[in-house]
Amino acid sequence: MSSIELTPSQKKILRALTNLHSDSEDAIKGEDIAEQVDRNPGTIRNQMQSLKALQLVEGVPGPKGGYKPTAAAYEALEIQQMDDPAAVPLEHEGESVEGVIVEEIDLSSVHHPELCRAEVHIQGPTNDIHEGDSVTVGPTPLSKLVIEGTLDGKDDTNNILILRIDAMIAPAEEPEH
Incomplete structure (x- = not known):
C-alpha cells in the first residue's frame, strides 16, 4: 500500500x-x-x-x-508511525502479552460497521489466544490508537489475528499553545 x-x-x-x-x-x-x-x-x-x-x-x-x-x-x-513496532502493546483477556511484537495493524472493511475487522500482524507465539477471546492492541506510537476487539479468527501461517472491532479509540492530542 x-x-x-x-x-x-x-x-x-x-x-x-x-x-x-x-x-x-x-x-x-x-x-x-x-x-x-x-x-x-x-x-x-x-x-x-x-x-x-x-x-x-x-x-x-x-x-x-x-x-x-x-x-x-x-x-x-498510523502507517507513518510504525517505526518501533515493539512499542505497541497487546492485551489478551486484560492481561499484557509478553514476547510478541505487533508489526502491522490492517483495518479492513471499516465501511461496514457490522463487518469491522482488524488484521493484526504479529511476531511471536499466539497459541494461547482463542476465538471469542478479547484482545486489545495499542496504544500505537503516534496516534495512540487503541483497538479493542474479539478474536474472530487466526491465520497461524502468517501470524495474523483477525479481530472483530468493538471499539477504536484515538485520544485527542493536547492542543499546542
Whole structure:
C-alpha cells in the first residue's frame, strides 16, 4: 500500500475527525472540527476537499451531514508511525502479552460497521489466544490508537489475528499553545 504523505495540518484535522467520530459515530460537522483544531470552518472545508480526494474522508450530505473518516484515514494516521513496532502493546483477556511484537495493524472493511475487522500482524507465539477471546492492541506510537476487539479468527501461517472491532479509540492530542 502506498503511504500517503499528509501535511501536519491535514493530520491534525484527520485526527480531530477520527476522535470526534469515535465519540459519536455520526457524521461530524466541519464546525466541530474547526473548533477542535482552532481553525475557521472555511479552512476545514478546503482541507476536506483534499482529504476526500485522497479517500480519507467521506462527505455525508443532508441536515445530519458532515464528514466521516474512512478505513484509510486510520491507516494513514498510523502507517507513518510504525517505526518501533515493539512499542505497541497487546492485551489478551486484560492481561499484557509478553514476547510478541505487533508489526502491522490492517483495518479492513471499516465501511461496514457490522463487518469491522482488524488484521493484526504479529511476531511471536499466539497459541494461547482463542476465538471469542478479547484482545486489545495499542496504544500505537503516534496516534495512540487503541483497538479493542474479539478474536474472530487466526491465520497461524502468517501470524495474523483477525479481530472483530468493538471499539477504536484515538485520544485527542493536547492542543499546542
